[in-house]
Amino acid sequence: MADLATRARTLLDLHEAPGILTLTNVWDVVSATVVASTPGVRALATASHSIAATFGYEDGENIPLDLHLDMVERIVRAVDVPVSMDLEAGYGDAGETARRAIGVGVVGGNLEDQMKPLDEAVAAxxxxxxxxxxxxxxxxxxxxxxxxxxAAPDADHDAVLGEAITRGQAYLAVGAPVVFVPRVVAREDVVALVDAFGPRKLTLISVPGASLPARELEALGVARVSTGPFTQRVALTALQDAATEMVAGGTLPTGTRPLN
Structure with missing residues (x-):
């Protein structure tokens, strides 16, 4: 495995390259190795929601940080590509949590602002x-x-977009390489955010049945698109569908591959 600095530089280069970086979020070693072995995959990102669910915790820093980091470390050791960790909101000390993540081999991460006062969010x-x-x-x-x-369901859309722009620009101004604005799916919002941040600075999550395809996001200047908890839901949907078919007297799906 390449050294930490090389993996970090590789991950940064992938965000700055002309082509969009697609990250399929993983939650344990087997999901990580399956995704990492898929042709075209160049990096991995963990999903905090999915890791928490694996251990029976609700999302939102309910899983103990030690347990969370232990799983992430297992993922890092199992693959040869750079790994980004979902740091959630930093577990009360964003800098210390990042240091601990780097200590287990992580070279990138998400950090939620949870709409805290902007000066606090920038400091984190x-x-x-x-x-x-x-x-x-x-x-x-x-x-x-x-x-x-x-945002509240009845919030003024333009005001919400303006707040996202203000916060994202503040994070870029202090050195963040990219800004993540989850729940944005409309083309006009994507265009507005890219215009405000600059090309290759916006990252998004792909929402089933709502988001633009990755190739279209690439054409609009988006740096990265990830899948968050949705990939675990894809796997669990397939599992439940298979169980339903078996209970109904059927058989497992044709084409099931020996991936573990």
Missing amino acids: VEAVLRAGRDAGIDFVLNARTDAFVR
Whole structure:
């Protein structure tokens, strides 16, 4: 496996390259090795929601950090590609959590702002970036704003978009390489965010049945698209469908592959 600094530089280069970086989020060693062995996959990202669910915890920093990091470390050791971790909101100390993640081999990460006061959110971004510098790596922080996630159903759309832009620009200004704006699916919002942040600075999550295809996001200047908890839901849907078919007297799906 390449050294930490090389993996970090590789992950940063993938975000800055002309082609969009697609990250299929993983949650344990077998999901990580299956995705990493898929042709065209160049990096991995973990999904905190999915890791928490694996151990029976609700999302939102309910899984103990030690347990979360243990799974992420197992994933890092199992693959030869750079790994980005979902740091959630930093578990109360974003800089220390980032340092611990780097210690297990992580070279990038998401950090939620949870719509905290902007100065606090910016300070957390700076703390994570400082942890990367202290470790001698270009830590690829995917600075997340929850402007759309936490907006009230009747919130003024333009105001929500404006808040996402303000926060994203603030994170970019202190050195975050990219900004993550989950729940954005409309083409006009994607265009507005790319215009505000610049090309290759926006990252999104692909929402089943709602998001634009990755190739279209690439054409619009999006840096990265990931899958969050949805890939685990894809796997669980297939599992439930197979169980339903068996209970009904059928058989397992034709074409099932020996991937483990």
